[in-house]
Amino acid sequence: MARPRTPLLDRERIATTALRLVAEQGEFSVPQIARALGVQTASVYHHVDGRAGVVELIRERVCAGIADETLELEPWDRAMEAWARSYRASFAAYPRVIPLLMTTPVRAPRVLAQYERAVGMLLAAGFTRDRVMPLLTALENLVLGSALDLAAPEAMWEPSADTPLLADALAAVGPGRADAAFDQGLAAFLTYARSLLGEAG
Template sequence: MGRPSKPLLDRERITTAALQLVDEKGEFSVPQIAKKLGVQTASVYHHVDGRDGIVELLRERVCEAIDPTPLKSPGLPWEEAMAAWARSYRAAFAAHPKAIPLLATSPVRAPRVLEQYELAAGLLLDAGFAPADVMPVIIGLDNVVLGSALDLAAPETMWEPADETVTPRLAEALAAMGAAGRPDRAFELALRGLIAEARGLLLA
């Protein structure tokens, strides 16, 4: 019997199976991955460094969709570069919102993802930010992006007062906002606020 043209198991297939499970259930286990791929659990461990290794493979896969180009574009103001990166970052995670709690609560170790954070740190340092201010800006951007990516997956109506006479100001604000473009408007407002606050650090 000839050998299969492709290996039955590799890191790419493991990552794909894990991401499918996370998209469906918000979680995964190595035995679930093995079952999905039709292999023994021990076979999966031959290709990955346990559960933590799979989490980092998932992080790399999701982050493949983030465009780092703005962070390394000479002449592009840091504000525009960070905003463009944030929008791409948000879109990547909005495609896999159930992965956010999993990835946001584990340390970032994936080299290809750390490369993007290295670019962001370098951009801010070159713009004149004090080293002590760089990570708070990046973490703040992380929070805005990931929160907004979850918001994109939320129901269109998030506030449902049972009796509008009890919350009339809230009802007025909800009616004035409308549903169209709610997540995008909120994200852009938060992003502008973050950048404005960060700009203030340079002037302090």
């Protein structure tokens, strides 16, 4: 029998299938991926290092949408803002992967390289080493929380006659509440980060 011109299995197909499963059910298993691709589970393991390897394929796929050239912008706070907005947009496209990726260690080389650039940028801006990872983690918390918020219903509260103040506040903000909240949170983060440089000076 002639071999198929297109391989039945490769890392791209595994990543695509895993992402689809997570989007549908919030999780995946390697046997599920194999069934969806019409191959044996052992065949998947020829291409990835188990479940952890699939998670890193997903991470690379999602993070590929982050415009890492934003980290080259100057000054540093402009770079951080642009990076954060690109980061949020990439994860907002795949909100159900967020719990999966945020509870497993980052090992994907291309993703680690982006963090390396972010750390280098902050150090070059004058932040002390002990400040860098708390700052990056705080920014991630803001970005990923907001990416989940974008996937939530616009009306997350259902005011009643007993909550007129809440009803008025919701009416005042109108559509785009998630974007407005992210803008405020990012502005507050950058103000705080700038103040740390002021302390260092």
